[in-house]
Amino acid sequence: MKNVLQFIASRGFSTSRGRSALHSQLHQSFYNAEQLALQESVKKLVEEVINPNADEWEKEKMFPAHKVFKKFGDAGLLGIHRPVQYGGQGLDYKYEVAFLEALGHSTSSGIAMAIGVQTDCSTPALANFGSEKLKETFLAPALSGDMVTSIAVSEPGGGSDVASITTSARRSGDDLVINGTKMWITSGMQSDWACLLANTREGPAHKNKSLIIVPMDTKGISKSTISKMGMHASDTTILTFEDVRVPAENIIGQEGMGFAYQMIQFQEERLAAAAGSLVPLSNVLEETINYTKQRKAFGQPLINNQYMAFRLAELNTELELLRAALYQAVDQMLAGEDVTLLASMLKLKTGRLAREITDSCLQFWGGMGFTNDVLVSKLYRDLRLWSIGGGADEVMLGIICKMADILPRAEKKK
Secondary structure (H helix, E strand, C coil): CCCHHHHHHHHCCCCCCCCCCCCCHHHHHHCCHHHHHHHHHHHHHHHHHCHHHHHHHHHHCCCCHHHHHHHHHHCCCCCCCCCHHHCCCCCCHHHHHHHHHHHCCCCCHHHHHHHHHHHHCCCHHHHHHCCHHHHHHHHHHHHHCCCCEEEECCECCECCCHHHCCCEEEEECCEEEEEEEEEEEECCCCCCEEEEEEECCCCCCCCCEEEEEEECCCCCEEEEECCCCCCCCCCEEEEEEEEEEEEHHHECCCCCEHHHHHHHHHHHHHHHHHHHHHHHHHHHHHHHHHHHHHCEECCEEHHHCHHHHHHHHHHHHHHHHHHHHHHHHHHHHHCCCCCHHHHHHHHHHHHHHHHHHHHHHHHHHHHHHHCCCCHHHHHHHHHHHHHCCCCCHHHHHHHHHHHCCCCCCCCCCC
16 A cells, blocks of 8 residues: 555656636645645546546446455555554545545546545544454455445434434344344445444433444345436445344444444534535536537527526635635644534535536536536436435534524423
């Protein structure tokens, strides 16, 4: 596995190279020279490993996760801000955000999402709270790209409502016996292990759960694929657990703290969603601007219609403000501050702005926008997920209301 900075150097990239046509001053001023060079290196790797095969993998409804992840692991990109002793790079979180943002150059949103699940959804709790044995056995091979991972929280009867999950993991000697069903599991058909949330004891819903590392080759696990409207290259799975036995030492951190650990883990996931949206949304705006300059109607380019020009300017402004909020959240996280409120706002805004940009741009493309041959139609269906996955918009609004003290407090019964 390469050191990330060695990987950058091997690519021969300048640290002063410019960025996209919709130039962002915020982007240039937020990242340092090494982080900008890292982004160029990631972009190059994406263009070599993912983009030439993306259309084929989209049709096959699955990409070879082990092969792709190994390429990124060998480059040191799957553990940028994870501990060095487990194969990580030990860099600060801003390098990770730079990486996630650059992943947006993938022409398959599903593959970029699956990589983000590996780096920022299934592994944070293990890295932060897991035992040395668990880290050596499961975290290290995930960072090297030798293992593919999943996060198994959502269920058929409860996705964003994490407290309501019913999957159980009951003690049996030195083991846990797991029963239940998990749904919407990214890379579930290919993963080597899952970070699973289950009820491990009786008691209040926020204090009776644990995160457990479950090897996916364990007896009693069955899998079935979900057919989706978007994110086609990323396999999504229903996992059923029938008397699945794993060692009790596979519990991450303290037993009963799983809900709390997952809430912390969600913050990285939600910031990752915001970071991963910046490049594709910028690209679709750029393509739409270029298209409306070339496409003529009634004897003049579409962009001459003031409404179109103003609408595209408005959307670009909204995207730059989303970027500013993300960068603010990253700085606050680096300073050790609680970013739960801002991360929830970012997740809400990311989902809504993705819908707004792709819908408006698709309209400006007219009939071409309704074909499968253009970027805007792919993003229209793929990025619709951001208002649902990782906490639906309505759940984000609930968190914001609670933390901002917006809702009236219920009167205490006398």
